[in-house]
Amino acid sequence: MLIDKYGHEKEINLQKKSQEKKSATSIYWIRQDLRLRDNPALQAATKASESMIAVYVWAPDEESPWQPGSASKVWLHQSLQSLIAEYQRHDTTVLIFKAGKGSTYESTLQVLDYLQAKTNADSIYWNRCYEPKIVERDKKIKAHFKEKGLEVESFKANLLFEPWEIRTKEDKPFQVFTPYWKNCLNHLDLEPPLRTPSHFPPLPANLADKKIPGSCTIDELDLLPHIKWDTGIREAWTPGEAGAHKQLKKFLNATVGDYAEARNFPAIQGVSRMSPHLHFGEISPRQIYNAVQQLDSSSKEHRHSHQVYLKELGWREFSHHLIFNFPTTDLHPLRKEFEHFPWQKSQKLMHAWQKGLTGYPIVDAGMRELWHTGIMHNRVRMIVASFLVKDLLLSWQAGAKWFWDTLVDADLAQNTMGWQWSAGCGADAAPYFRVFNPTLQGQKFDPQGEYVRQWVPELAKLSTKWIHEPWKAPAEALTASGIKLGSDYPLPIVDHSEARGLALQAFQHLKQYR
């Protein structure tokens, strides 16, 4: 395979391929790339062959212990529906399979193997994923089909930089963001995004119009919850490629120019809301990067905001760089001394945090926004994470698990980096003694209390003066707002200043292990 160090392999290869004889049948394996545009694997499969099998395999066991959470599955269900509709417009059927315990096929490999044998397919293409378990599985699949003599190729589609390309001078992975991103920008050589393939080859004749053993419908994947709690998610989002581009346009037309400031205020729509779309590959970072570069940037402030936003794509790149190069960090702290951190266990405190009943309005607002919509504003994620880890002394792993199950944008790389950053045990992490004060953060970033009032309606009538510290409100103010603390809304479950002291003590305890 021709490899250019910075990711031009596919363009080079596509050129090469179009000069070659077409293969008979190609398999395009759909994974976290639920889009038609800017999709190199799909491009390769459609160009290379007389007939094509587009296949999605639901095999959550292969991602254990991080099989998709409930919110993520709701998103996936809808995104797949939308993807299949897009394919149908091009007269193409997407085959769907389940693999694992209790299914016709034990594994993804078995599904692909069956399809390959059945159709005598001679090539297989997919876009890369970077979670350690998935990388391991994909390597096996690649080796398996190469041994069988197939043309097997994977592509960079969901990152600007492969996690292994960017290295320090000592040829090590970066562990600090700023030099990492600087290095990335020095190497950035952005190709324009690919278009939707112009031609979609049909299914091989012996598969067309037949029921294929083990294949199923989206509904049969059983991704939707049995108790209908997902209306909030459905109202807040439009999963799928079209929804992704619509949201991007909205962001680019309205708020990206003020992003640097606006992104800090959860009550306004100052952020891009691209994260779930990016996670499922409904849009590529290259498409976003390109679109931002093409914006009018005559004003200095806007230019600055654009860079700040692109830097967020940089953090996304960095998280994948980290999970790939430090593959055990999904469960273990990168900084080893944190294995000795005296994390507490308390069902009661954990439950209060999860349900938004901590007595700290900004924390509770965030946790309830998460529960209702499957998303939480990033500023608030930092606040609630700091609160869990430093005020409640509950482990970042416990927080990561909850986010994993409730976020529609749950992404192993990003979730891991975010939580390790918050706990202070990761790469380029917040120093441990950096403890957010939920009251001050609330007053700074939700100064009118609008965000709190939206998600903690029992406080809605409380005046702005007390909205972030209701326990300090005079009795008259509380009665006038119809609030009885301790029954309508909880008193703080811990005293922040006391909790901060305890956290700093716990930090002292770690020093002996450095």
Added chain:
DNA sequence: TGAAATGTTGGGGCG
């Protein structure tokens, strides 16, 4: 992408 504690400065009140 912190916050609290501690230090410094300078204006104003006041004897």
Added chain:
DNA sequence: ACGCCCCAACATTTC
């Protein structure tokens, strides 16, 4: 006028 104190405002250090 002067020295002293207070304290807000800002800066620096510390966790």
